[in-house]
Amino acid sequence: GSRRKISHARVKAAGQLKLSIEVQGRILVLRIMEAKGLMGKEYRTCDSYVKMSIVPDADWKCRQKTKTVPDSKNPVFHECFFFPVQEEHEQKRLLVTVWNRERNSRQSELIGCMSFGVKSLLTLDKEVSGWYYLLGEDLGRTKHLKVAMRR
Numbered sequence: 001g002s003r004r005k006i007s008h009a010r011v012k013a014a015g016q017l018k019l020s021i022e023v024q025g026r027i028l029v030l031r032i033m034e035a036k037g038l039m040g041k042e043y044r045t046c047d048s049y050v051k052m053s054i055v056p057d058a059d060w061k062c063r064q065k066t067k068t069v070p071d072s073k074n075p076v077f078h079e080c081f082f083f084p085v086q087e088e089h090e091q092k093r094l095l096v097t098v099w100n101r102e103r104n105s106r107q108s109e110l111i112g113c114m115s116f117g118v119k120s121l122l123t124l125d126k127e128v129s130g131w132y133y134l135l136g137e138d139l140g141r142t143k144h145l146k147v148a149m150r151r
Helices: 008-012 087-091 118-122
Strands: 016-024 027-036 048-055 076-084 093-101 108-117 128-133
Touching: 016 093, 016 108, 016 118, 027 048, 027 093, 027 118, 048 076, 048 108, 087 118, 093 118, 108 118, 108 128
Parallel strands: none
Antiparallel strands: 016 027, 016 128, 027 076, 048 093, 093 108
16 A cells, blocks of 8 residues: 555665663663664764654653654664653553754754654553654654665
8 A cells, every 4th residue: 555655765864773662560661772874874973862752742751752862864773762651641652862062053943853752652562663764854753664684
């Protein structure tokens, strides 16, 4: 069907993020490892950080973020975050966004994102782990796309 047709060419441009998510009781343990190829080939470098939240969220309580890694298109984060899951979160999504912090304007621009259904994470029998494409905002809010390992 047409739902599966995410253009890989467009997807590859923003970069990839390596992460893992495991469940401990009703806590999602999210490890942000590293990213690569951020912002495609046109940009020489960027200062990036990763922000995570359970969406939609009205009160910014559920938002957490990594430190900013300066001057790298392949930043290494290795940070761990805990998201306790309340019942009302089960219909929501865990949204992972990667941002470039502009040096001069101090504003941030979205590089790409992905999201995981909270309910499906809670019922996982195995850990979610590996490289995932950074998708555009509209797409990333509703899905994730794993990078296929080349055999």
